[in-house]
Amino acid sequence: KEYINNPEQTRKALVHFSGEIFYKSGDVAFRTEDDRFFVTGRTDETIKVRGYRINLPDVDSYITRLPYVQDSVTIAIPHEITENQTIAFIILKEEKTVKEIKQDLTRLLLDFQIPTAVLLVDRFPTNDSGKIDRSLLRDRYLASTGDHAK
Numbered sequence: 824k825e826y827i828n829n830p831e832q833t834r835k836a837l838v839h840f841s842g843e844i845f846y847k848s849g850d851v852a853f854r855t856e857d858d859r860f861f862v863t864g865r866t867d868e869t870i871k872v873r874g875y876r877i878n879l880p881d882v883d884s885y886i887t888r889l890p891y892v893q894d895s896v897t898i899a900i901p902h903e904i905t906e907n908q909t910i911a912f913i914i915l916k917e918e919k920t921v922k923e924i925k926q927d928l929t930r931l932l933l934d935f936q937i938p939t940a941v942l943l944v945d946r947f948p949t950n951d952s953g954k955i956d957r958s959l960l961r962d963r964y965l966a967s968t969g970d971h972a973k
Contacts, residue, residue: 824844825837835847850862868880870899870907870909871906871907872906872907872908872909872935872936873906874906875933875935877909877935877936879897879898879909881936882897882909882932882936883896883897885928885931885932885936886911886938888931889924889927889928889931891915891916891919892913892914892915892916892924893914893915893916894913894914894947895912895913895914896911896912896947896955896957896960897909897910897911897912897938898957898960898961898964900964900965908940909936909938909939909940910938910939910940910942910964911938911940911941912942912944912947912960913942913943913944914944914945914947915943921941921943925937925938925941942967947960948960
């Protein structure tokens, strides 16, 4: 019901709605009449780039349509000019260059949807709950570019 001895964290993490307490998980969900919840997405997966809204899972769904792509995770990194930069981490089934991948994406995505950078990886890091650790991907990208912005 609350974080013990941490009212600030409680205010950040919990919301009172219709007489109930809910945890702010970042999930977008709805409740059915029979009291079941259905998760339909996440609040943090839609970003803006150059004034355009981009849903990151949509970008990944197009990237994985390429026959040589096994999986893809796209993250956003805040950028002072474009609002966000998108970085796609891709696991390949067969060898391709980043240039070839970006060229193929021009046939699937609009210009502003094409990731700013594409990094080829063997696997995605996961956190303790088994989910892809997007913050670790972000940190690895920033370390690889020498940019240590937070």
